[in-house]
Amino acid sequence: MPGLIQSIERAAAVLRLLASGARKMGVGELATALDLPKGTVHGILRTLQHVGFVEQSPDTGKYQLGPALFHIGSSYLDGNELRTRALNWSDSLAGRSRESVRIGTLHEGQVLVVHHVFRPDNSSQVLEVGALLPAHASALGKVLLANDPVGELGEQPLARFTEATVTEPERLAEALEDVRRRGWAADLEELVEGEVSLAAPIRDRRTVTVGAIGVSGPVERLCDSAGEPRTDLVSYVREAARAISRELGAIPW
Numbered sequence: 100m101p102g103l104i105q106s107i108e109r110a111a112a113v114l115r116l117l118a119s120g121a122r123k124m125g126v127g128e129l130a131t132a133l134d135l136p137k138g139t140v141h142g143i144l145r146t147l148q149h150v151g152f153v154e155q156s157p158d159t160g161k162y163q164l165g166p167a168l169f170h171i172g173s174s175y176l177d178g179n180e181l182r183t184r185a186l187n188w189s190d191s192l193a194g195r196s197r198e199s200v201r202i203g204t205l206h207e208g209q210v211l212v213v214h215h216v217f218r219p220d221n222s223s224q225v226l227e228v229g230a231l232l233p234a235h236a237s238a239l240g241k242v243l244l245a246n247d248p249v250g251e252l253g254e255q256p257l258a259r260f261t262e263a264t265v266t267e268p269e270r271l272a273e274a275l276e277d278v279r280r281r282g283w284a285a286d287l288e289e290l291v292e293g294e295v296s297l298a299a300p301i302r303d304r305r306t307v308t309v310g311a312i313g314v315s316g317p318v319e320r321l322c323d324s325a326g327e328p329r330t331d332l333v334s335y336v337r338e339a340a341r342a343i344s345r346e347l348g349a350i351p352w
Contacts, residue, residue, distance in 0.1 A: 246308035299340035304348030
């Protein structure tokens with residue numbers, strides 16, 4: 100049986116490292132992190148750039164994932180049963196809530212957005228399919244963490260994004276217990292100042308939580324006069340989550 104091809108393993112390691120963080124990385128940073136010679140890493144990057152898997156910033160010379168890799172990833176997402184079964188219900192949720200809708204799954208401790216429906220108005224919006232969100236600071240992530248049977252929060256402080264971000268593992272654990280109890284989660288300006296998101300779990304025929312669906316928008320639209328999430332929007336999100344779960348066999352009627 101043929102052995103593993105080292106150059107492919109190294110290229111995959113470079114791509115995983117670039118995918119693991121939000122910032123761009125230089126040749127030296129990648130070489131140090133992977134314990135490889137700079138010349139080797141530079142050669143890998145030039146090849147990946149040639150096929151469109153990475154791109155280089157003309158200003159800093161640093162590298163990030165390229166568009167060709169995203170298109171390959173999108174072909175996986177398009178075939179994902181969760182996304183396929185959720186299409187109609189996510190469109191319906193966007194129409195009822197008048198806000199943007201995202202569906203996400205856990206991916207290496209973060210939330211991978213597998214489907215995104217734009218807010219149904221004429222405002223300028225950016226497609227977020229393929230984006231990674233911090234699990235502890237997003238409603239989608241809280242739902243997924245709360246229902247992850249093997250999830251471990253660790254003991255280190257979590258990244259802060261706003262003054263409202265919960266960074267202490269103990270406080271997050273308490274918040275996740277509340278999510279499990281009530282069946283939905285909220286992010287009240289914890290990821291982006293002025294923005295709120297609400298989410299609920301999607302379960303499959305094994306009753307395993309395989310994803311989460313939620314809405315996001317400005318605090319003045321998603322919260323009531325007391326600053327609490329609007330109960331009608333919470334109901335819309337939970338109804339959509341139950342409908343998709345039913346499509347996946349979690350609810351036998």
